Each structure stands twice: as C-alpha cells, then as structure tokens.
Amino acid sequence: MSTRLATGGRLVDRGAQIEFSFNGKRLQGFLGDTLASALLANGQMLVGRSFKYHRPRGIVASGPEEPNALVNLGEAGRFEPNQRATTTELFAGLSARSQNHWPSLEFDIGALNSYAARVLPAGFYYKTFIHPRPFWKHVFEPIIRHSAGLGAAPKDRDADRYEHFYVHVDVLIVGGGVAGLQAALKAGAEGKRVLLVEQTSAWGGRAPVDGGDIDGTTAKEWINTALQALGNMPNVALRTRCMGAGVYDHGYVLAYEHVADHTPQTDAPRHRLWRIRAGHVVTATGAIERPLSFAGNDVPGVMLAAAMRDYVVNFGVSPGDRTVVVTNNDDAYRTAIILHQAGLSVPCIVDARPQADGELAMQAKALGIRVATGAGIATVRGGKRVTGVALCRQAGEGATTEEIACDAVAMSGGWSPVVHLWSHCGGKLVWDDARACFRPDPDRPPRGADGEAFVSVTGAANGDFALAEILPDARVEEPSEAPLLPVWMMPQGAGVAKRAKMWLDFQNDVKVSDVQLAAREGYESVEHTKRYTTLGMATDQGKLSNINGLAVLSHALNAPIPQVGTTTFRPPYTPISMGAIAGEARGDIFQPIRRTPIHDWHEENGAAFEPVGQWRRPYCFPRGQESHAEAVAREITATRTSLGLLDASTLGKILVRGPDAGRFMDMLYTNMMSSLKPGRCRYGLMCNENGFLMDDGVVARLDEDTFLVHTTTGGADHIHAHMEDWLQCEWWDWQVFTANVTEQWAQVAVVGPNARKVLEKLGGDLDLSAAALPFMGWAEGRIGDFRARVFRISFSGELSFEVAVPASRGRAFWKALHEAGAEFGATAYGTEALHVMRAEKGFIMIGDETDGTVIPQDLGLDWAISGKKEDYLGKRAHARAHMTDPARWKLVGLQTLDGSVLPDGSYALAQGRNANGQRNTQGRVTSTYLSPTLGRGIAMGLVLNGPERMGEVLSFNTVGEATVEARIVSPVFYDPEGEKQNV
C-alpha cells in the first residue's frame, strides 16, 4: 500500500495541508505535492484504465512521460481531460476524476476486453468487421468509438485566458538540471542574453534526488549557488514551469509556461506560449528511464525505479511497503538504498546481469539487501495491485524459481536521452551500444541557413548520465557505475504466452507479442509497426515505449537497432493546450473588426450586418417590423426615385505614385491607364497571369505622377499585396510606390435624382453641374465645411457622386447629408440594395460574375482590353487556345418566363450526358434578384455563346426535380441608354 512517510519530502510543505478530491472522495495533500504524489500518499495507486483492454492502470512515472495517470481535471469552464497527475501541482479544491471506465474505476465493464485480449491482437480490426457492409458504420464503429477516447469531452467555453510572449535571445537553454544550469552559467558569463527554462517548478533536475558531491559541496548546494550566480546576471532570465515544446526552422522555438495551473483562483493567464527566436538552442533535457518488458509489468504497483525514489525523496511518499527492484543496471540500486533508508522493505534486487559488483551494488549489499543476479521476473502477481513476483533465470524460458510477496516493483531498463528537441528540426541520432540508447549525433545537428548547427546538447540528453561527464572541470564525487546489460525481454527466452503479457505501451495496450506479430505480417518499417500496433501513439508519444518496442522489432527482423531506426519526433515535446496556441485572439477579438467612420451610426440605426472580409457592412437597414427583403425594396425605391446614401468607405483605395506610375498601371490593368487625364476617372479591369479577372474598379488620376486605384472591398488588401509582389519581385527598378489609404478616407455614395441637389444645398466651392463635373470626372474642393474629393461615378445607374472626406470627418459628413437630404427622404441603403441596383443595370460584380475562371471577354468587357498595349498582366494568357475559343460561356441577362426569381447558382441544362454520366450543361446563373424596380425576377448568367442566342429559352435546374424556364435577354435591365446617370 502506498502512503505518506512520517518524514522527508524536500518539495512538500508539511505545514500546509491541502484538501482535494478524487472521484468525489475528499483527500488531503501538502503544498508542493503533485496530484500523483498526493494520490499515492492516500493509498491510491489505481488511477485509470488502459485504452484498448481497459486494464487497471497505476502511476508508473513521476514526470511528463507518465502514460497511465491521466485524469479529468476541474469542472465546467475549467474542465480538462487527460491531465497528467504526475505534472499537476496540487492546489486547494482540486477535483480530479479517473477516465475511461464504466461504471467505476474499480469495476469497469470494459475490462471484459482484457479477457478477450487473445482475439484482439494488434490490428485485429483490419481483419474483421468487414461484413456485412453497413455494420461498420452502424454497429462496429460506434462501439469502438465509445470504448476508446480516454478523457471526457469538455462541454463549456473555456473560462481561462492565455497569452503569447515574444522574445529574442542569444542562447536558449532548455532544462534546469545541473547540465542546463552549467550551460547558463557559461553563456551568462560570456555576456550573452540567456533564457533558461525548466518544465517543473524546481531547479536541479535529478541531482537533488540522485546525489553526488561537486567541488566539495552537495549537489543541492551547488544548484543553489548556481542559481544565485545566475540571479545576479542581468543578461540571464530564468523560468520554471516552462517547457521547451518545439524547435522549428531558423532557431524558432516554442516554450509553454504553466503560469496559473497551480493557482487557478488568480487573475493570471493560465498558460503562456513563449515564441522565441534564439541564436542558439542548448537542450539539457535529461533522460527518461525505460521500463523492462516482463509479464505483468503493467500491474498497478509496478513503477519506474527512479520515479519511486522521486516519490520518497521529493514528496515523502512510499509507493509500496515491500518493493522488489528489478534492473539491468546500477542506477536502480539507488532506489533500493533510498527505500531501505526510508525504513521500507526491499526483499530483493533482481538483477538481470550475471554479476552485480559495482559500488552501488556493494552499498546495497552492505545494507543487507539481497541481490539476485542473472535473474528476472517470470511474472507479476496481482490484478489491481501487485501482490508478488515470480522470479526466474534471465537466460531461460521463465520457469519460476521463487515467489516473493511484495506490493510494488521498481523497474529500470536503463535510460533514454530526451532527444526530441534536438530532432524536431532535423538533428540526427546515433546508437550508443555501450549505454544502449540513441543519442544526438554531433556530426549531424540541426543546421541553420548559414550551415552552422543551431542546436547543441548537454548532459543526460546527450547520453552523459554521470555528473562527472556533465561537469568535466569540476571535482565530482559519486559512485562509479558498472555497465548495464541491454535487456529487451525478460526472461530472454520467454514463450509466446508470456510475451503476450509484456506491455510495451501501457496506455495503448501494445505488447511484445504485438510488435512481433507486426514484423511477422510484413509491417517491417518502424513506421508500419507503429501504425499497425499503435505503439508510441498514445498521449506520451512513446516516451516509455518506443525504444523497447524498437528493440523488440529489430530482434524480430534480425536487424541491428540503428538500422531499424526511430519514428519521427514531432512537436510538441508533451501536449500543449489549444488555448495557449490560440493566445488572446478569441471571441470578439478573434479577428479585428474593421469599422468605417460611420459604423456607429449603422449600429444605432438598426443595420443588419454581414461580414465582408474583416469589415462588417450593413446588409440593409430594416425599420420596425420590416423584413430584410422589404427593407431592401424600400431602399432601392427611395434611391431610384429620390436620394440614397451608401457608406462606401470600405471600398479599397490605393495610391500609386511615381514617375513610372503610368507604366505600372498599364501593366496592372487590361485597359490603357497612362492616357487618363488628371481630373478624369476610368473603369478598369485587373487580371492575374492566367488571364482571369481578379478585380475591377474606378481609377482616378490625381496628377501626372499619381493614380488613385479603387478596388472592391474584399479585394483591397489582396490587390495591394499583388501590386507589391510585382513591384518588389519583378519590376523592382521601376520608380513607383503604393500606399493603401483605404482607412484614411470616408466615402459616401450620394445617389439618385436628387443627388446633385443635396450636395449643392450643402454649399462649398465646387461646381457640381454636369458641364463642370461630367460623368467619369472628379474634382477636389469643399462641400459645405468638408474638404472633399467628388467622383462622378455610378454603380447604380443613377446620377451619383461618390464623395470622399477625411476619415475623421466621415460621421459628420454623413450626418450633414442626412440633414440636408431630409427634404428628399434621404435613405441609407446597404449592400443588398447596392447589389440589386447594379444587377438591374447589368454591372458585373467580382465574386458573382467572376469566380477565378472567367475572363473579361466572357463578360462582354472586350472594350476594356487595350489592343494597343504591348503587354499587361494576363495578355499572353488571353491568347491561349481555350481562351480564344469562340464556344465559351458568356454574360447574358436572364428572365424567367413566369417572372419568378431564378434559383441562385442554378445551371442551364443541355441535352444528354457526358462520358462520366454527368448531365450536360450550357450555362449557369451568376446573380439573381427580385428587382423591386421592375417588379420581377432578374438574373445574370454565363451561357454558351449566350450573346448570340438572345430570346432563346433555357431550362435551369433546381435542387429538386423541377426546372425553371428563362429567356436569354440583355443583361442591362434598367435604363439601357444611361440617361439617368449622365444627367
């Protein structure tokens, strides 16, 4: 039984008792405990159920490598599944629940799977559940989904907040053990900007537990001295609870800080994601102990040897009263000695090596601890808790030589360096035969753009496990260790029944027999084995299982381990919260909301908004109980008969200036722009290199060297980037610069027969008469008190002035227009009225009539393509065979025979079917509206040879069986002569 010891526990404050709950049971722990140590202190070794067989699972490790002790933590908006008990610091009121069982942790129906394990080997699901076909979706898959999955799904919105930090450092050191501290001391003394991060809340790594003297002081004292020295260096920053999560190209590193996980009541962000640009990265990430593969190694009470002494030394907790230590190395003897010193019973150290005569072994023997050499564990007794072990000869097949009663087993199969961060960005590994581990290959580090290594490694992460190796210049006193003996299976000649009980991956239930089965069936690549068996795919990503699994695979394939290789190490080192990845940007500030200077007025006046890019534009302004359709109709009627006002501020406005501006504009647009006179406007088209129409708008020439480009609302940023792309990458020697001035101007379209009257009523120094400011002209001056640019352009077919005023004056100008326009019934209109009016007039809309496959010629816009110009973007594409093919779908108007509105996106049917059995088509609807002006449905569409087929009736499909008949007509439904806009 695990319990709290009467004394000890260097990390806990025995004066500060904390109450927490596990599965609803109220328990006590101390400040400084982890949830795992507190559970052990309360006799709770059984903490969960495995993924596949629902086997009982106990705490096996003491750090982030823990595969078993995962809990549902917290409640409601602070609930989190799969939280590692071993890294969760205890706090008052912590509430945890075990996972993946029903009805309870102790009695789990799912454990029936364990009895059927023999017919559920690796990959069994690939070989069955094939017939009958509907059963997979309706029967088998739901059962599998429900039995898998571990933690519960969160239900509520996250109640916590998260933040990002951005830092640049010369040297980032990951890992605050002796090696990391030493690296920081060195880099700090050289005057470099240093950041040292440590994933736990305590400095020193393993040294405070494992001991050793440095320069005449204890490791603990050395650590304190080092921290003091580092604290005095202003160029060195230290962070605990901060894990190196991922190393990316160019020295970009993510670190993940648990700011308030242990103090959830505070106002601090829960996690902080550090986004670090490091000149150099030192990984001092230590090593992780490997389990041994013996039958029953997954029974709760079997624990990593080092974890066991961590619980004793750090937390004053004993995982068991009688512990059998099983090992292939000297290090595990430390556990036996520490347990013994804590007054606990160690009936036997089972050492697979033929001899045990290292210093630590001698110390253990001197304490009277029995050592059985050349021995192994034949099997572990017990179900939900270890009750004993059967010993055998390591060299044999596993015949029991002796039974020993015990309630815990401490196992050690040697250590594997933590090479994840080294490997994330391409660092390679070598196999070290002597230490039986992969470690970083100094000749093949991750390299930066300059070809130099940007990651280096120190300490146990480099396979240097002894203090003397980490501190070559110091005087180190520690016991020397005899070499380990690689033991990948215990006993060596175990039969098939035993191999099916040797767990490699405790969470995913992958056993030695599963890896051997994968090899037998030809899944020989380590990636195949992983994916076929799910080895190393659990939440610990194989931190405990991968090397053992590789060794079993290499044995099965009769190939050396380095030839089998490892699976790929992917970020993050251990899982990091999605909340931290997203940072602050959520909810209202998920993306910036762009507001025009008139936005508040729209809100105050009941606008129904629609998102357009990051803008929100008024769709319409419903009054009272009006439906959207009614509001749109009212807005159109008011505009066409008297006066409408549109907030057009979102319209893209890009300034193009310089001696080569005209030349640049000629390349950018299909039409000739260099010939535009100052004071005049011209409608223009922009195509991409493939000739497809990408944007349109009105260009005004401000002066000889300056053009003002109007783009679509959604296109502004994209078009500006497009311009810069060409200027910076292709025409870098042209003297042109561009500036996106969209937000510098508020722009209002003043539209309708009374448009001129309302502007004249406001006064000012501009002559707005048709003679002085004709259609497609522009002028600068004053309207009332407002400095303004007035453009005589129309997207509605009405008399229209688009008036731009400085953004700060936008709201006032809008108000002035409404006041002056009151007598004309001035009506604000939204995007839908804009769309309908432009469709009535037959004007195309980018994104409606175009979809990235349409060329200007398809839209009857040949007139806007200059034949005189030598070149423009898209010119060569327009000469391609398919583009000049006369049989293209071209723009027409469409009128249903019954006056109804054609379905949006509907296709015109043609005879027969194509070679793939699809119905042939001959056109499609691109825009379709109810025209309040005409009192009927109107539509625009692209139809095969459309303009030559005026009057023809086509059938359009609906999503049902019915079709709708429509006649091909001119796309200009309203004022075809342009009499209204040219007054």
Add this chain to the structure above:
Amino acid sequence: MRRYSAFAIVREAARHHLGWERAWASPSPKARYDAVIVGAGGHGLATAYYLGKNHGITNVAVIEKGWLGGGNTGRNTTIIRSNYLQDPSAAIYEKSRSLYETMSQDLNYNVMFSPRGVMMLAQTEHELRGYRRTTHANALQGVATEFIAPERVRELCPIINIDGPRYPVLGALWQPRGGTARHDAVAWGYARACSAMGMDIIQQCEVTGVQSANGKVTGVRTTKGDIATPKLGIVVAGHSGVLAEMAGFRLPVESVALQALVSEPIKPCMDVVVMANTVHGYMSQSDKGEMVIGGGADGYNNYTQRGSFHHIEETVRALIETFPMISRLKMLRQWGGIVDMTGDRSPILSKTPLEGCFINCGWGTGGFKAIPGSGWGFAELMAKGHSPLTAAFGLERFREGRFVDESVAAGVAH
C-alpha cells in the same frame, strides 16, 4: 492470400497468432515488367491494383523509395468527400467516394470507411451563395449534397458555435455520404491485394534515372538495379518534379508543406467532418478519439516534411472560434506533408512528352479522398491510353488555358 475474417482471428488466436502470413511479399526486382509504378503510396498502389483487376495487367512492379504508404497517404486528415464544383473534379472524386464504400469488401481489408457525413460551413453571404451553386452542380453530377440550415448544423454537430459572434454559421453544404477512412489501411489493403495478384512491391528502392530510347520509355534505373518496362507510371506526390526531370520534362507544380495536427484522444463528441473555410480550418474526430485538425499550407516552397508553427496557430485559433470546447484540449502532435500544387489546384493525370511514361500528381491538399478514383482512372489511362475520368486532367490544359479551377468552391481546404 488467406482471407481475413473474425473466424480467421479466432483460429489464429488458438496458436497465439503465430500462423499469420505476410500481408505483402518482399521480393527482389525482376529484370522486366509489363508496367512499373514509381511510388507505393495510395495512388500508386491503387493504380497497380486496378491495372490488374480491371485490365488484366499483373506483371507489375511498384517501386518505393521508403516504406509503402509513408508519404502523404500516411500524413493526411483522412477526409473523403466529392462535393466538388467542376464536372471533371466531381466525376473523379465521386468515383473515388463510391469505390471507398466497398473498398473493405473488395480488398478483404477493413479500411474503416466511415460515411459519417461532411459539412462545409457557410459563414459569409458569399460562401453561402457558392455552396448553393455547388448543390445545383452536384445535383446534375450525381453527387448527393444538400444545403442545410443552421439548426440542422447544430443537430448534426452540437459542439459548433453557430452564433458567432464573429462569423455566425449561415448554413452548410452537407454531403451525408462523405466521411473518413483509416489512411494507412488503404495503402496496406491495396498492397496486400496487389501482392496477392503476383505484383512486386519493392520498398527501400529509389529510382535514380528514367531510361528511354527513340522518345519511348524503356525502363528505370534504381538503387536495386535496372528494371526494364514499356510502361512507366510516376505517382510520387511531393517529389513529382524530381522524377519528371529524370524523365526529361518539366511540371507546372510547386511543392509546399501542408500542416496538420491531432489532439489527445477524448470520448466521442463529434460524429461528422466539419470544414470551416472562412476561418480556415477543418476538424473531425478519429475512432481513437483524437480531434484531427487541418489547416493551410506553408507560404513557401520546400521539401521538408516538418511542422511549422504559424499555420498551426491560425488554424487552432479558427477552430476554437468554431468549436470553443477544444480550447481545453491539448495538441498531441503536429506534422507536415509535402503536397504538389498546380496552378489550378487540380491534379495532373496525363501522358507525358516521353511515350509510355505517364504521370499522376498535383493532388495538392486533396489527394487521400481521390485514391481509388485516381487509381481507377490512371490505370485505364495507362492501359488504354484514354480514360474519361482523367481526360480533363492532362498536362496540355496548362498550355491551352483549359483549367479545372475549384478555387471558388474549395476555398483553402480540400
């Protein structure tokens, strides 16, 4: 090939599963084959399978530089759908989807095709109109899709944040017969079936040159020796340009890393696949319980199959907005796969300037769902010189401007 079944498992269990045979053989290459496929990913293996099954060509080698299924077949987010806009795309993806429906039975290997339904959220008026157009197109293409209202979206996927505030869900394009499959199993199932037909799958064998005489392909040079063949199919997503160069022609493709990630596993909470293209992200829950998440491709060309962070940040942010509950899940693993991007984001299944040499590439971010359809069509093209499924995807379309552009419907995510 011994058949897989529940009965076979019970029988083998009695002898501790020591009697299972290899799923596929591991032969040395012969000197000559009737056809050689370079690339033992899903598309290459499917091509070989249908060469044998539909056209009786079984003296075939599939050559693989690494391990079979180790490229994008094993790195994608396993989504299968066919709700494409353009006719040629809808044809090949729908053929593919329908082949997925019976794949487990055809191959006697459970690929876990799960027609759980795919929805693409409309979060702007523009997107809504685009998807309405797609439903009209799909109706004529024989692809069963419908446009569903926000209430139905909520019913099908209760964890979606329908109300915004930033981008409320206005509806969705819903393909009930789309879904997911176990990606590795697709490659393994085809490999086993090909091997059973007597084809040679040769792993750890890199092609180092393409041999030709008089403008016709004659064979390939490999790290395991020269292999003669009159018909060569290049199916090596991510490295298509490299192989094309060996064969003496250039391709209009760029190679970029596409980013993906999974969360830790949780109990089932999402039964459908959801794509949110306005905010750029898509998500489904695997049978293991992990939330499988995809987003965008890196903005620069490269061949490293590594994860980068910036797209992950954007994608996770977008998906927390769409599914607020995932904020408290953890990212378990992220990775990248190299995808071939063509100018029109549609694939190339084509003859090449070298007679007898065919190329299948350019699937961009959408290749997994196309595996069986692509294999079916490409095998027909290789066997007969023509296939209606591949007709629109020839290389000549780039010269003629005859693009098959899905950008309007596909947004960012395939």
